[in-house]
Amino acid sequence: MAVRFTETPLKGVVIIEPDVFGDARGFFMETWQKIRYKDGGIHADFVQDNHSRSEKGVIRGLHYQLKHAQDKLVYAVRGTIFDVAVDLRKGSATFGQWTGCLLSDENRKQLFVPKGFAHGFSVLSDVADVTYKCSDYYAPGDEYGILYNDPELGIDWQVKAPLVSDKDLVHPCLKDVSPGQLFI
């Protein structure tokens, strides 16, 4: 078998299906391997691993960084999330469009979200543990967001009555973001 890399409608956002080796004890999988992922077009040099745990119905996002923009490799170690990327690249043919992918401890898929995209996810299972590799360091002063329920984005998060942080409730809609806070 080989790791499968599948392009999404948003160029650069890639669904990855690593090999999973099951046996009577359980399973083993490599969740990232630099050369193999480079061969698959994932050229990010990751420097930080994150892990967040969320309850059912949580939506985290839509977040992005500018000066310290991060490529992200997202993986649901436990539970099921609907992982979403929104194209914020000025001049992109898919600017303002979104794509989403179910990532779970069943399908063991990953989503690669490159710089230039806002990222967020909703939690469909009782709890979800999400880990993601980032290609730049956390920069608290370089955090930006888009309102998760921006009517023009029309993202179907597949959750009712979402639990969202106060911070995420006050992000602007994409149409209200100043051009200087989008990607060249």
Ligand SMILES: Cc1cn([C@H]2C[C@H](O)[C@@H](COP(=O)(O)OP(=O)(O)O[C@H]3O[C@H](C)C(=O)[C@H](O)[C@H]3O)O2)c(=O)[nH]c1=O
């Ligand atoms: C992102 C981050 C946060 N933190 C600290 C700062 C806060 O005290 C606490 C929670 O942070 P926050 O509420 O920003 O966490 P999320 O809402 O999950 O943010 C993430 O959500 C979406 C899905 C993303 O893609 C980004 O990685 C990130 O913005 O962790 C750190 O120490 N390092 C970090 O890299």
